[in-house]
Amino acid sequence: MTDPQVALSMLGVFIILVFLGFPIAFTLMALGIMFGYYAYFDAGRMWRSFNRLAEDADWWTSTTSWVEGLFNNRIFDLFINQTYTVMSNEVLTAVPLFLFMGYIVERANIVDRLFSTLAVASRNMPGSMGVAALITCALFATATGIVGAVVTLMGLLALPSMLKARYDPSFASGIICAGGTLGILIPPSIMLIVYAAASGVSIVRLYAGAMLPGLVLVGLYLLYVIGRSILQPSVAPRPTEDEVPSVPFPTLVRMLVTSFFPLAVLIVAVLGSILFGLATPTEAAAIGAMGGLVLAAGYRALTFQRLRESVYLTVRTTAMVCWLFVGSYTFSSVFSYLGGEHLISEFVSGMDLTPLQFLLLAQLIIFLLGWPLEWSEIIIIFVPIFLPLLPMFGVDPLFFGILVALNLQTSFLTPPMAMSAYYLKGIAPPEVKLTQIFAGVMPFLFMVFIAMAIVYIFPGVVYYLPEVFYGG
Incomplete structure (x- = not known):
């Protein structure tokens, strides 16, 4: 599989787990770390840590070298940095x-x-x-x-x-x-x-x-x-x-x-x-x-x-809102790194939509997402997928945000x-x-x-x- 296909698989797994009832914030974090481990995997960094096993006879040093090699992946640095970024957001x-x-x-x-x-x-x-x-x-x-x-x-x-x-x-x-x-x-x-x-x-x-x-x-x-x-x-x-x-x-x-x-x-x-x-x-x-x-x-x-x-x-x-942000930032960073965001942009641009058609499509998707999801999950997880597409259609993020806020009224009012x-x-x-x-x-x-x-x-x-x- 190519990296963009892995990114789409990542999104598909997330949607399936959400409908199965898994906690959304922790699902985002788990998938972000799992797929991020693959995306940021560096065999050279890992084996440099594992090579210390042959050099060190000491059991404790050998064990810590093995653990270091296993966790020597940039996804863990990304996760820590994203958590700090959210918690320090003014x-x-x-x-x-x-x-x-x-x-x-x-x-x-x-x-x-x-x-x-x-x-x-x-x-x-x-x-x-x-x-x-x-x-x-x-x-x-x-x-x-x-x-x-x-x-x-x-x-x-x-x-x-x-x-x-x-x-x-x-x-x-x-x-x-x-x-x-x-x-x-x-x-x-x-x-x-x-x-x-x-x-x-x-x-x-x-x-x-x-x-x-x-x-x-x-x-x-x-x-x-x-x-x-x-x-x-x-x-x-x-x-x-x-x-x-x-x-x-x-x-x-x-x-x-x-x-x-x-x-x-x-x-x-x-x-x-x-x-x-x-x-x-x-x-x-x-x-x-x-x-x-x-x-x-x-x-x-x-x-x-x-x-x-x-x-x-x-x-x-x-805490719920902040952990949703941590999970969303980690998930979206890995998704973008794998090329998922670029793939979606190419797909939408290939549809040759007018600005009105794009807004109608985006609002229809948000309207449908309002059935199974809370507004916080829609804003933190799915709206950022549309944000990079706004300049392509000349849509102001301020205007788009007000339309989304109006649209989310429907998520509380639409049967069933x-x-x-x-x-x-x-x-x-x-x-x-x-x-x-x-x-x-x-x-x-x-x-x-x-x-x-x-x-x-x-x-x-x-x-x-x-x-x-x-x-x-």
């Missing part, structure tokens, strides 16, 4: 800080107050509780960036209230599932930090570029919720006084001050400090982590148990592997069927495709804020 330093902010905010008992306040504030709008749930999801998802946590918590808080208010179960479920995924797109998104580390694109430009597409998607969701509530009132009846009471204006202002504004101020402080150049993303993440602690203390929810849980979950998730639906089904009342949840998310999935089309047709949606803040 961009990834923001990941544990933003994660800690999200986990501590999740445990600060803010969401129930926020949803109740927004439901009261929007009670005269069509689909008022759906609008309140969607805005709460968007704010909470932005503050946490953790899809499972947002969908689960909102399912516990908002779904029973919406069902009690006679909302259609499918409609209510779709709102919560779609709103809960927004955190991987709207800054400060953990996904965008990971993409920045994988692609070398400035994280501040990514954050600025993702703001308007994120708002466009939220706007499409709101238009759908309000429009369907007007055209089909039975799916979202107006709440009665018992379900959502009207309150005097001063009381409503006080409710907003104690629930909506604290979380909004935290998000604006974090994003504003990044976008206006007052702090690096890592420094802003530290501000957010401290702000989360202050919020939890202000709501009297900062207990040792909750703090310990937040730290544990932060460490566990950060819609993880948001399974998160919600796990805590929903028994009468809410999984098929109803699937039916509810389909219109929101269509909204994601519309948002992707808008971004492609009007690329200024992505480039406007980066150009305003940082120039062309």
